Structure formats: C-alpha cells, structure tokens
Amino acid sequence: MGANIFDPANLTGAIMTLAVLTFLIKDNPVFDLFQNGFVGLYFAYSIGLTYHSYIRPTIVDDIAKKGQYSYIIPVVLGLLVYFMFVPSLNWIARYPMSFWVGYGAGYILAFQPGSLMPQIYNTFIKFYGKASFLDNLNAILLFISVVTALAYFFFTVRKQGTAVGFAAETGRWVIMIALGAAFGSTVLYRITLFVGRMQFLLGDWLGILK
Amino acid sequence: MFERLQVIDRRIIYVLLILVIALALLKPIGLPVKVGPMTQKMYDTIDALPAGSVLWLGMDLAVSTKAEQYPMVSVLLDHAFRKNLKVVSFAMWPNGGQIFDTLVAPVAKKYNKQNGTDYLNIGYKPGGNVALRAMVTDINTAAAGVDQNGQPLANTQLGQQVKKLTKDYVSFIVDVAAGDPGTTDYLNYVSTPEKIPMATAVVNVSVPGEMPYVQSGQYQGLMGGLRGAAEYEIMAKAPGKAASGMDSQSLGAALVVLFIIFGNVGYLTSRGKK
Numbered sequence: 001m002g003a004n005i006f007d008p009a010n011l012t013g014a015i016m017t018l019a020v021l022t023f024l025i026k027d028n029p030v031f032d033l034f035q036n037g038f039v040g041l042y043f044a045y046s047i048g049l050t051y052h053s054y055i056r057p058t059i060v061d062d063i064a065k066k067g068q069y070s071y072i073i074p075v076v077l078g079l080l081v082y083f084m085f086v087p088s089l090n091w092i093a094r095y096p097m098s099f100w101v102g103y104g105a106g107y108i109l110a111f112q113p114g115s116l117m118p119q120i121y122n123t124f125i126k127f128y129g130k131a132s133f134l135d136n137l138n139a140i141l142l143f144i145s146v147v148t149a150l151a152y153f154f155f156t157v158r159k160q161g162t163a164v165g166f167a168a169e170t171g172r173w174v175i176m177i178a179l180g181a182a183f184g185s186t187v188l189y190r191i192t193l194f195v196g197r198m199q200f201l202l203g204d205w206l207g208i209l210k
Numbered sequence: 211m212f213e214r215l216q217v218i219d220r221r222i223i224y225v226l227l228i229l230v231i232a233l234a235l236l237k238p239i240g241l242p243v244k245v246g247p248m249t250q251k252m253y254d255t256i257d258a259l260p261a262g263s264v265l266w267l268g269m270d271l272a273v274s275t276k277a278e279q280y281p282m283v284s285v286l287l288d289h290a291f292r293k294n295l296k297v298v299s300f301a302m303w304p305n306g307g308q309i310f311d312t313l314v315a316p317v318a319k320k321y322n323k324q325n326g327t328d329y330l331n332i333g334y335k336p337g338g339n340v341a342l343r344a345m346v347t348d349i350n351t352a353a354a355g356v357d358q359n360g361q362p363l364a365n366t367q368l369g370q371q372v373k374k375l376t377k378d379y380v381s382f383i384v385d386v387a388a389g390d391p392g393t394t395d396y397l398n399y400v401s402t403p404e405k406i407p408m409a410t411a412v413v414n415v416s417v418p419g420e421m422p423y424v425q426s427g428q429y430q431g432l433m434g435g436l437r438g439a440a441e442y443e444i445m446a447k448a449p450g451k452a453a454s455g456m457d458s459q460s461l462g463a464a465l466v467v468l469f470i471i472f473g474n475v476g477y478l479t480s481r482g483k484k
Contacts, residue, residue: 024221024224025221042304042305045304045305046304049304049307049334050304050334050336052360053307053333053334053335053354053356053358053360054335054336054354057354057355057356057360058354061354061355062354062355107339107340107343108398111343111398111399111402111403112398114398114402114403115394115397115398115401115402115428118426118427118428119422119423119426119428122422122425122426122427178418181418182415182418182419185414185415185416185417185418185435186414186415187463187466188414188435188459188463189278189413189414189415189435191227191231191459191462191463191466192277192278192414192435192436192455192459193274193275193277193278194227194231194277194462195231195235195277195436195455195458195459195462196276196277196278196451196455197277198228198231198232198235198458199235199277199451199454199455202232202235202236203235208236209235209236
C-alpha cells in the first residue's frame with residue numbers, strides 16, 4: 001500500500017485521530033476542540049440530511065404538489081414543541097409530548113409481547129430428545145440463573161435464613177458474572193476501535209501496512 | 211513491591227497497548243480464528259437463499275464503529291452479490307446511508323452490480339422504529355419517495371419491485387446495528403409480526419444482550435464484533451480488515467487481562483499485609 005500522507009482526507013483524519021488520542025496523556029484544549037468539532041459536524045450533517053431527504057420532499061412534493069394536506073397535522077403538531085422556548089406559552093409544548101408518550105406506550109404494548117414471549121418460554125428447561133449432556137446442562141443453568149437473578153430483586157420479602165435469601169445470594173453471583181461478561185465485551189470493543197484507528201494511521205495514512 | 215502493581219501509571223499501559231497493537235499489525239503472527247456456531251448459522255442461512263431473493267440490510271451504525279462494522283457490511287455485500295441476491299438498504303442512523311454508498315461501490319464494481327437494479331440505498335429516514343414500521347405499509351411513502359441521494363425510488367427497478375417490507379417482497383433481514391434504534395426494533399416491529407427471518411451484526415459490546423435471541427431461534431445467527439466479521443470473512447473466502455485485525459485485538463486483550471491480574475495480585479498482597 002502506498003503512502004498517502006498528504007492526501008487531504010487522510011491528513012484530516014490523521015490529525016483528528018491524533019488530536020483525540022492526546023486525551024490519553026490528559027484532558028486538554030486540543031482534545032476539547034476536536035471533540036466539539038466532531039459533535040457539531042455530526043449534528044449539522046444529520047440536520048442537513050433530514051431536511052433534504054425527508055422534510056423538503058414531504059412539504060414540496062407530498063403537501064404542495066400532490067395535495068396530501070393531512071400531512072400538515074403532524075407538521076403543526078411537531079412545530080408546537082418549539083413553544084417550550086416561550087415561557088408564558090410553554091404549556092402548549094406538552095400536547096405533542098403527551099401525544100408521543102401515549103402513542104409510544106401503545107405502540108410498544110402492541111408489538112413487544114410478540115417477541116418477548118419466545119424469550120420467556122425458552123427460559124424454561126427444555127430437554128431436547130437428542131441434545132447432548134452439555135446442552136441439557138446449559139438449559140438447567142439458564143433456568144436457575146434467571147430464577148435466582150429475579151429472586152435478587154424481591155425486596156419486599158424477608159430473605160435472611162430463607163430459601164428466597166439463598167436464591168437471592170445465588171442471583172447476586174449470576175448478576176456479577178453477567179456484568180463481568182458485559183464489561184469484558186466493552187473492553188474488547190474499545191480495543192477493536194483502537195485497532196481500527198491504528199489500521200488507518202499505519203495503513204491508509206502512512207502506508208506501512210502490507 | 212507487589213503493592214505498586216496497583217498504581218501503575220495508566221500512560222505506561224497505553225504505550226504498551228499501542229506498541230502491542232502496532233507490532234501485531236506490522237508483523238502478524240496469524241493466530242487461528244475458529245468459526246463459531248452463531249456466525250456459521252448466519253452464513254448458512256444467507257448462503258441458502260435462492261438467487262434473486264431480496265436481502266434487506268439495516269444500516270444502523272455510525273463512523274464511530276467503523277473498525278468493527280465496516281468489514282461486516284463489506285463481507286455481507288460480497289456474499290450477497292456473489293450469490294446474486296438483491297440488496298435493499300435502509301438506515302435509522304444518519305450516517306448509515308452514506309456508509310452504505312461508500313462500502314457498496316468497490317463490491318458492486320467487483321461483481322458488476324448496478325445501483326437501482328441489483329441494490330438500492332433507501333438511505334436514512336428519521337423516525338426510528340416508527341419509520342421502520344411505516345416501511346411495512348409502503349416503502350415509497352415512508353421514504354418520502356426518494357433514496358439516499360434524493361433520486362425518486364419509483365424510477366428504479368428495485369424501487370418498483372420491493373413495495374413493502376413484508377415477506378412477499380423481502381426474504382431475509384440483516385441489521386448491522388451499533389445501538390438503538392437497531393436490531394430489537396427490527397425484531398419487535400418487522401421480523402416477528404411479519405414473519406420475516408432475520409439475523410444481526412452487532413458491535414462486541416452488544417453481543418451478550420443479543421445472544422438469547424439466537425438461542426431462542428428469533429435470530430438466524432449473529433455476527434458479533436470484529437471476531438464475528440473475521441469468521442464471516444473466512445467462510446466467504448473474502449479476507450479483509452477484520453481478519454487482519456484479529457491478531458492485534460487478541461494480543462491487546464491479552465495485555466489488558468495481564469494488567470488486570472497484576473492489579474489483583476497487588477490488591478490481594480496489600481490486603482494480606484493489612
């Protein structure tokens with residue numbers, strides 16, 4: 001791979017990457033500048049993209065040209081949100097918010113149980129006809145783990161010296177193991193992101209990777 | 211002496227990590243990568259789709275997950291085009307549409323595939339799961355009639371062919387997701403109610419949360435993190451940046467584990483003295 005050190009895109013990317021990595025030494029103004037720049041760039045891009053690929057076609061084509069005037073209702077409802085910046089009339093902004101909350105809650109209740117149910121009945125022990133010993137062991141462990149982890153969150157029953165208490169203590173270990181696995185995945189994810197940046201710096205920018 | 215292991219300057223750890231990762235990239239040692247059952251299942255399912263089937267590719271990622279997810283998209287496109295599948299891409303994340311355009315170009319050139327005929331980039335549409343669900347009713351309306359680059363969907367062959375996100379038009383869904391909105395939205399609002407089989411390609415941090423859906427059969431496989439992408443590259447015989455980054459990732463992780471052990475040895479030693 002040839003070196004593209006002075007290619008504008010590679011050079012910009014390399015400078016921004018190195019600027020962000022200066023945070024590893026300590027927090028500094030260069031890092032803040034590029035971090036804020038990235039956030040600003042991302043939001044500016046999102047707003048521009050949303051306008052050109054959705055808002056403008058909806059208003060110009062659907063409403064103005066095709067006469068689909070019913071679309072004006074959600075447009076007006078959405079614009080009401082900006083009343084939150086007018087202190088004397090900010091109560092008006094609650095109407096679109098209440099609509100969204102109500103719609104969202106109903107939407108979730110309508111669709112989520114369908115995908116949640118298989119999770120519930122797959123939790124219960126399934127001894128497969130031709131399953132291996134390890135598969136059966138896995139099914140038993142899954143069942144015990146779910147029940148004991150749920151028992152940990154029973155805060156309204158007496159736990160000391162009871163079966164619920166023993167289950168809750170087991171559940172605490174199960175939760176710790178699950179959190180450990182999640183933490184391990186997070187660390188690995190961060191390392192991968194850094195590997196990606198190194199591939200860019202050493203390969204795309206400096207051209208010293210084969 | 212061991213107590214000092216608890217207070218190693220983090221900058222020393224960073225420098226060592228940089229050195230290990232850079233050396234592994236410059237001089238790969240070729241650590242073996244064994245294909246896991248979740249990635250295998252995903253590959254086999256896509257491989258079994260008949261030519262001409264429509265693969266719906268959710269592009270719910272951002273440039274921040276480039277290292278893990280660009281190789282996933284590239285290898286999925288490579289596999290899909292090699293199998294002569296049609297690919298329709300839709301993004302609930304603002305960067306998704308542009309990332310698809312960037313990644314599809316070299317693969318489309320390799321297999322001589324045409325925009326609008328062999329693949330279609332609906333691109334980013336705001337609204338998250340509401341926009342996604344609207345695709346089930348009518349893609350053209352939900353997308354405001356235009357693709358990622360503002361071109362009318364109705365002017366393309368695939369835009370005319372794939373009218374709805376239902377099993378009549380779409381054979382399989384793969385959501386490449388870096389977070390929310392993403393894979394669970396596809397599961398809740400499309401895959402389960404519309405009975406379209408799906409799989410997911412997620413960042414490493416999401417793998418533990420998504421695995422139960424593979425075990426319950428709700429996902430037909432999972433590509434998890436850089437490792438998953440590398441496994442898929444091996445099966446698709448299309449080695450890319452995922453496979454080449456695995457040495458660095460493995461050795462970097464080993465170094466972190468080593469320092470965790472050091473820290474714990476230091477802690478246990480100091481506790482014993484107290």
